[in-house]
Amino acid sequence: MRFSARGHEVSVVDNFARRRWHQNNGTDSLTPIRSLDERIDAWREVSGHELRSFVGGIEDGDFLEQVVVDTKPQAIIHYGEQPSAPYSMANREQAVETQYTNVIGNLNLLFAMRDHVPGAHLVKLGTMGEYGTPNIDIEEGYIEIEHKGRKDTLPFPKLPGSLYHCSKVHDSTNIHFACRIWGLRATDLNQGVVYGIETEETAQDERLATRFDYDEVFGTVLNRFCVQAVIGRPLTVYGTGGQTRGFLNVRDTINCVELAVGSPADAGEFRVYNQFTEQFNVAQLAELVKEAAGHLDYEVGIENIENPRVEMEEHYYNATHTKLLDLGLDPSMLGEELVESMLHEIERNKDRVIAAAIEPKTRWKPAPTAEVAS
């Protein structure tokens, strides 16, 4: 919608996988999501612009190639991946599905670009979770290493924290390769944890609403805390809550994509931006939500529960994120006002909350089966 509003011809490729995953999981977005056709109709009414749609899976290389041939894009924004860490950790089938969808879909795209639009700019959604929590500052994609009297600038080492995050590292490796060998141009947006409900475009009509997930599989932490506050449940902090991450408002995600597309990578360049605006730890977010919710007379408790993930709970974390600011990003900062506006929105859809979907069931390290213990 952002690029369409700016007058670009935009095509959408979707296989409705996210809808299917939610359905199989018994969960749903808090905001009702209309069908793709209804959303396209609504956008035409609101903006006067036409969006073209292609329905199919990018794991089907022939289908994707045909889309690229038909549309000859100048920029491709690749959001078409399985995006949930818990989903990828639930069992072997979901782990395989995640790595298949993400790695093979992306590989098909690289071949379609090489063969049909080698000058196009790929803007790929990555994740800050590729880096993990190293004991040194995290740089934007690359690090200059001095070693035994010699120097090179090399890909920043990765310590991904789930099989989903591993799949994103694989994608980065494949895209970097395609840039180095085939001369493609790509920008990887290593995004932090997203919060918030609406963007400039979705706010124009409720039929344009984007997803607001708060469940244990697809939800993100601040969204979840806000929903817990509204339905009167304690905010469940995994472990001590000392886990620090980069965060950003969903409005900024769209601004970042627009900035990235506006300054294409050079031919052969694999550019990496760390796409977040502020660092917080989980305990700080819980306190912030408790405070803001208190102003609206919600009674909120905080509960530290056993961490279902395997991750460090107290660690060093300092990630560079200057490149998007240099391009002109003007961040929306997180504060009580923003949380209060989220709480208001959630209150409006309170009857849609599926409370049973919030508690974490997916464990990074499942208990040994009887057979293994024997």
Place this chain on the structure above:
Amino acid sequence: MRFSARGHEVSVVDNFARRRWHQNNGTDSLTPIRSLDERIDAWREVSGHELRSFVGGIEDGDFLEQVVVDTKPQAIIHYGEQPSAPYSMANREQAVETQYTNVIGNLNLLFAMRDHVPGAHLVKLGTMGEYGTPNIDIEEGYIEIEHKGRKDTLPFPKLPGSLYHCSKVHDSTNIHFACRIWGLRATDLNQGVVYGIETEETAQDERLATRFDYDEVFGTVLNRFCVQAVIGRPLTVYGTGGQTRGFLNVRDTINCVELAVGSPADAGEFRVYNQFTEQFNVAQLAELVKEAAGHLDYEVGIENIENPRVEMEEHYYNATHTKLLDLGLDPSMLGEELVESMLHEIERNKDRVIAAAIEPKTRWKPAPTAEVAS
């Protein structure tokens, strides 16, 4: 055969993919490879030991899980991958097949280990090609990085040189993850380029022969030069021949695997060995073969042809490889004597050489199609 000879119970899993790829490609091993059943029969006759076999693909997670349940291995040696860089670069279908077979097969194995033999030791065939040719010394899997006053030991950054090599990087990432999160134990053998024809075991009976590939897709450079010398063709050096790599004799590969299995990684440890014994550049190998072949009265020319790969031809290369030596590896060094023995062996099978399969056809950077150029 090595582990069986030492008295271990050994099972083999095979889906005959390498045979199928050769057949589709119109190529074959110089040494005739018997069927798996014939080889098992021959080994029983020679050694008195029984080998158990399972026929199926490791991409089938249920099949692989059942093999692990049936055999409860203490060590798993994972050689079951598509191993050719040119094969992975030929077209989209083969690139996808390579990454699917290698990444998903390995992922299925990690889940089977987690659920049924979490204490087993995975010994995985990696490749020195994961590192590429950085401008600093290559370490064994990890590097201590000092950055802005802080320090951490992190995975060595990777610059894989083909989509096959990318798939091996993906595997390393997944295995490292499984060790960190699930506490599995694994050793990655980042192997150099292999040369040579026989091992201690295969030399005992011609029915036990292992593969000797010299074609552009599955062959390795020294093997190819030796075949070219015997059939009276010039040794074809890709580009200037300044490409430096680590090399080892096929006899040493088996010794290295034995050493790795004999010293299992700790629970949670992802150990990495750089498995090669000497560094050479391609031009040096051509000179060596020319010299040795001269002693046997072969007239040998050297021809520098256009490099079908995208790679640096003049570069720094110094890779650490002390860990296997520390475990007791006693390397077979490469010299004229060894090359002469290879030439003798090739002479015996000279009538099996498929000369048309040697010239490189697979290009890393294919010429743009008419459509792209338009």
